[in-house]
Amino acid sequence: MEHRTTAFDREFGDNYNGELCPEAHVIAEAFHDPLAPPAAQMDIQAAREGHVLEAYELSIPTDQIQIEDRRITLHHRSLRLRIYTPAQAGPFPILVFAHGGCWTFCSIESHEQLCRYYCLHAQCVVVSVDYSLAPEHPFPHGLNDFEDAIVWCFNNASEINGDPTRMAVAGDSAGGNLSAAVAQRLQSHPDLKLCLQVLLYPICDISTMTGGSLDRYAEGYFFTRDVLQWTASLYTNNCTDVKHPEISPVYGEITSNLAPAFFVIAECDVLRDQAFAYANILRQAGIDVQCNYYRGVPHAFIAMAGALKLGQQALNDSAQQLVKAFARSIG
Numbered sequence: 273m274e275h276r277t278t279a280f281d282r283e284f285g286d287n288y289n290g291e292l293c294p295e296a297h298v299i300a301e302a303f304h305d306p307l308a309p310p311a312a313q314m315d316i317q318a319a320r321e322g323h324v325l326e327a328y329e330l331s332i333p334t335d336q337i338q339i340e341d342r343r344i345t346l347h348h349r350s351l352r353l354r355i356y357t358p359a360q361a362g363p364f365p366i367l368v369f370a371h372g373g374c375w376t377f378c379s380i381e382s383h384e385q386l387c388r389y390y391c392l393h394a395q396c397v398v399v400s401v402d403y404s405l406a407p408e409h410p411f412p413h414g415l416n417d418f419e420d421a422i423v424w425c426f427n428n429a430s431e432i433n434g435d436p437t438r439m440a441v442a443g444d445s446a447g448g449n450l451s452a453a454v455a456q457r458l459q460s461h462p463d464l465k466l467c468l469q470v471l472l473y474p475i476c477d478i479s480t481m482t483g484g485s486l487d488r489y490a491e492g493y494f495f496t497r498d499v500l501q502w503t504a505s506l507y508t509n510n511c512t513d514v515k516h517p518e519i520s521p522v523y524g525e526i527t528s529n530l531a532p533a534f535f536v537i538a539e540c541d542v543l544r545d546q547a548f549a550y551a552n553i554l555r556q557a558g559i560d561v562q563c564n565y566y567r568g569v570p571h572a573f574i575a576m577a578g579a580l581k582l583g584q585q586a587l588n589d590s591a592q593q594l595v596k597a598f599a600r601s602i603g
Contacts, residue, residue: 280537280548282589285567285582292493292540293568295580299328300494300570311502316376316407323382330577330584332388335359346420352402353421354380356391357433365396365438365467365598366429368422372445372472372572374503375406375414383444386574386587390442393591396598397434399425403450410509411519418450419457426464438601440468440531440594444574445495445543446507448474452521452533452550459529466531468597470590473538473571476550477520478504485544493540495571500542522550532560534593536586541571564589 286293292300303324338357343350358364367390371383380400387398403417422441429436443451448471455469480486481501490497508514517524533554537547551563566573566582574590577583 280563280565282562282564283567284564284585285539285569288568290488290539291568292570293580293582296540296569296573296576299576299579300492303494304492311496311499319377320379320405325572325575328576328579329385330389330587332385332392334388337388337391344421344424346424351417351421352380354384354387354400354402355432356387356398356400358391358395358397360395362397362433363429363435364433365394365440365594365601366425366432366434366436367394367396367398367440367442367594368418368425369398369400370403370418370441370443370447370450371400372443372447373405374475374499375411375446375449375507376503377405386444389587390591390594393588394594394598396440396594397432399432406503407506407509411507411512411516414507415450415453415518419454422454422458423464436464438598439464439466440470440597441466442470442472442590442594443474444472445571446475446503448472449476449521452476453518453524455531455533456517456521456524456526458531459527465529467601468594469531469533470536470594471533471547472536472574472586472590473541473543474521474535474547474550475500475504475543476546477522478508479514479520479523483545486542489540489542489544489570493542493570495542497542522546522553526554526557526559528558530554530557530559532597533562534590535561535563536574536590537563537565538569538571538573539565539567540569543571562593
């Protein structure tokens with residue numbers, strides 16, 4: 273690896289000198305169009321209706337899972353949840369999940385397989401949150417939705433066959449950003465104590481768009497800097513302080529009450545260096561952190577687990593971290 277800001281704890285995959293492995297290269301090439309117009313000209317609604325990585329997903333059966341769509345009313349607004357529950361007897365630990373998509377795209381549906389996987393392999397209730405998206409609902413709407421859903425799960429745990437003493441949050445990309453931000457918010461909650469935050473290639477800092485991995489992997493590696501910059505402007509409504517800690521968690525005030533963190537970091541990702549930077553900040557603040565680094569893969573590689581072995585590896589690694597965290601919380 274040509275640059276990193278903190279040591280990783282575990283490394284997976286072969287060394288391709290900072291380039292994609294052959295399987296990932298094929299996937300990235302399918303999405304790379306050097307003649308494509310700027311991201312700002314994208315049809316947002318059309319992009320939301322598609323699920324571009326569906327063909328590369330790992331398909332998880334539902335015969336051992338109960339799935340329920342539910343609407344809850346919070347602060348005079350309706351919020352949709354999808355609840356995945358193991359078929360066995362509970363109560364189970366609770367994982368509240370925020371999907372990725374740069375605060376603008378994706379949905380409960382696009383992250384269905386990932387939530388099924390965690391339900392089965394971490395043996396927990398997974399609550400996937402259909403939070404508000406930009407640009408219609410910029411910061412802090414989506415973050416407020418996610419926090420309110422977590423607090424609802426805590427207060428209504430018995431209703432979903434869950435154990436409120438064993439709760440975690442997880443999310444990929446922008447969902448990782450929301451998970452990191454809400455974990456900081458909940459540091460001061462008197463009762464709700466998260467046992468883990470699972471941050472899958474999270475967005476941790478939008479205050480700069482140059483340098484390091486932002487330059488190295490700016491285009492041609494599935495997720496581009498152009499898309500990141502544009503969607504960040506939609507989420508912040510072009511006027512919010514981009515160093516606000518609930519937008520860029522690297523600027524947050526970290527206390528000893530912050531939940532432990534597990535990071536999944538992809539080598540060939542514009543977000544790589546900022547994820548390492550945030551992991552280092554937490555570690556220096558005394559937070560229990562594990563950082564797993566996966567070589568030769570791009571952003572969103574977990575959603576490519578049907579085609580990439582390292583995607584399956586990262587799924588298993590994160591599920592096992594949840595199992596360990598839930599076990600530590602017993603008693």
